[in-house]
Amino acid sequence: MTEQEALFTYLLRLGDDLLILSHRLGEWCGHGPVLEEDIALANRALDHIGEARNIYDHAVKVEGKGRTEDDLAYLRNERQFVNTLLAERPNGDYAHTIVRSFLFDAYHLPLAEALTKSSDEQIAAIAAKAVKEAQYHLKHSSDWLIRFGDGTEESHRRAQQALDEHWTYTGDLFVQDEVHQAMVKASIAPDLNTIKASFDATVDRVMAEATLKRPADGYMMSGGRQGKHSEHLGFLLAEMQYLQRAYPGAQW
Amino acid sequence: MTDVTNLEERFQAKIDAEQKIEPKDWMPEKYRKTLIRQISQHAHSEIVGMLPEGNWITRAPSLRRKAILLAKVQDEAGHGLYLYSACETLGTTREQTIADLNSGKAKYSSIFNYPTLTWADIGAVGWLVDGAAIMNQVMLCRTSYGPYARAMVRICKEESFHQRQGYEVMSVLAKGTPEQKEMAQDALNRWWWPSLMMFGPSDANSPNSADSMKWKIKRQSNDELRQIFIDRTVQQAEIIGLTIPDPDLKWNEATKHYDWGTIDWTEFNNVVAGNGPCNKERLAARNKAHDDGAWVREAALAHAAKKAKRKAA
Numbered sequence: 046m047t048e049q050e051a052l053f054t055y056l057l058r059l060g061d062d063l064l065i066l067s068h069r070l071g072e073w074c075g076h077g078p079v080l081e082e083d084i085a086l087a088n089r090a091l092d093h094i095g096e097a098r099n100i101y102d103h104a105v106k107v108e109g110k111g112r113t114e115d116d117l118a119y120l121r122n123e124r125q126f127v128n129t130l131l132a133e134r135p136n137g138d139y140a141h142t143i144v145r146s147f148l149f150d151a152y153h154l155p156l157a158e159a160l161t162k163s164s165d166e167q168i169a170a171i172a173a174k175a176v177k178e179a180q181y182h183l184k185h186s187s188d189w190l191i192r193f194g195d196g197t198e199e200s201h202r203r204a205q206q207a208l209d210e211h212w213t214y215t216g217d218l219f220v221q222d223e224v225h226q227a228m229v230k231a232s233i234a235p236d237l238n239t240i241k242a243s244f245d246a247t248v249d250r251v252m253a254e255a256t257l258k259r260p261a262d263g264y265m266m267s268g269g270r271q272g273k274h275s276e277h278l279g280f281l282l283a284e285m286q287y288l289q290r291a292y293p294g295a296q297w
Numbered sequence: 298m299t300d301v302t303n304l305e306e307r308f309q310a311k312i313d314a315e316q317k318i319e320p321k322d323w324m325p326e327k328y329r330k331t332l333i334r335q336i337s338q339h340a341h342s343e344i345v346g347m348l349p350e351g352n353w354i355t356r357a358p359s360l361r362r363k364a365i366l367l368a369k370v371q372d373e374a375g376h377g378l379y380l381y382s383a384c385e386t387l388g389t390t391r392e393q394t395i396a397d398l399n400s401g402k403a404k405y406s407s408i409f410n411y412p413t414l415t416w417a418d419i420g421a422v423g424w425l426v427d428g429a430a431i432m433n434q435v436m437l438c439r440t441s442y443g444p445y446a447r448a449m450v451r452i453c454k455e456e457s458f459h460q461r462q463g464y465e466v467m468s469v470l471a472k473g474t475p476e477q478k479e480m481a482q483d484a485l486n487r488w489w490w491p492s493l494m495m496f497g498p499s500d501a502n503s504p505n506s507a508d509s510m511k512w513k514i515k516r517q518s519n520d521e522l523r524q525i526f527i528d529r530t531v532q533q534a535e536i537i538g539l540t541i542p543d544p545d546l547k548w549n550e551a552t553k554h555y556d557w558g559t560i561d562w563t564e565f566n567n568v569v570a571g572n573g574p575c576n577k578e579r580l581a582a583r584n585k586a587h588d589d590g591a592w593v594r595e596a597a598l599a600h601a602a603k604k605a606k607r608k609a610a
Contacts, residue, residue: 071367072355074367075347075348075582076582076586078589078591078593079590080378083347083374084371084375087370087374088371091371094360094367095364098361098364139589139590139593195600195603196597197596199596200596203592287356288356288357288416289358295474295476296473297358
């Protein structure tokens, strides 16, 4: 594996997380619990897809095979997507959606901050823009998690349940394989142990305020970075890619 | 009696002098009721209108289209929010207004009871539905009630972007593969007549129009606006090589307008009466969102109350 190949794979990981999560948030559009949240979720979905597009645009240049952002999004199959497992978790109730975003945001913000210092100038520039958005995202999801935890008995129960269910997917965020190690060595990406420390601190702080219990670090699911996904991803892609697959080569 | 007459005369004089009516000004009860009905219907249309378009967010054919559609549907939610706020200035609450939508008591634009079957429908909705809505909305920027007029100024800026993006979707399809062109023409065929119905009954059969014109809530009649829309849209269809599905459509050199066929008012009345293809689904989706979200809203209120109590202690 050359450094260029590793960089391309790393960019796909960054972009796929955002695209898949954006897609999930987009599923809420028009069905949110209150109008302000319909707006907030659409806004988050837009931020994520915007960042994903910037990353894919960089990825196709790194790859140098003349592919486009849409080729990456619409013409790869289930085993070629390398998003983290958490991103593809189904929306569930609003507690599941908020907890999924909270856990991702608690990882994404310190990652974006660290990537502003990447030796890859393009990644650093994309991250600089993303940091501002990620700060707002973490505030939004934390605020809601605190409301749920310290709200009613029902909201507390739902939030705790969502945390317990999603927790097993958080380990996948911090897997450091050969690709990641190559990125750390080239000063392109940070050591994920530092991101994990920041993630832990955020989780502990918000859990305390929300009066929720941080789940124990039991068995962690992994495999997203190797394209080994849950059964949910295939359906997501079937829906997302339908037009590009049904009308090959058409322009939209 | 004399007092009310004087108040009404002063109210009308203000309107005739093109001054805006503001929330704390005296207004006839019927003016207030007409506005609540119209603004809430308008707000509900924005909210229900998110459903047929949201239907394609997960299937948008490119990342650019997906982002544009997300932004557009987000705008509609924002419009709903301004309009519910404008409605509240007339002494009703957002909760009550939404309850009236969910119970089926309040109406919304019937156009959203039609399904978006193919991707081209997203183009047609932007081009035709937003295009028809703009005709009304541009007029409403000068409506006599201040908060409504000001909300409309913001809304119109975004709606004209929506109309252009819809037309752009259609023009790309019309220039695309034969299958894409067929998809675009099919969408135009299905959305054309319902779009014309959006302007409401013809002037002769429009029961609320006379007062609305006198009070300058409306400034142009349903038929006038419909004709402007037709004249403009026929030319846009020609430019991209699509055919308006009306065999009677032809340019009239004497009137300088297009003559056109007849609206099927039986269909219109049926859809208004609840028998459109998606009436039940739309209302069910709104009710489900409201019911499923109840615990979320309750949690937010409970947390806010706890916080306030802790602060006071």
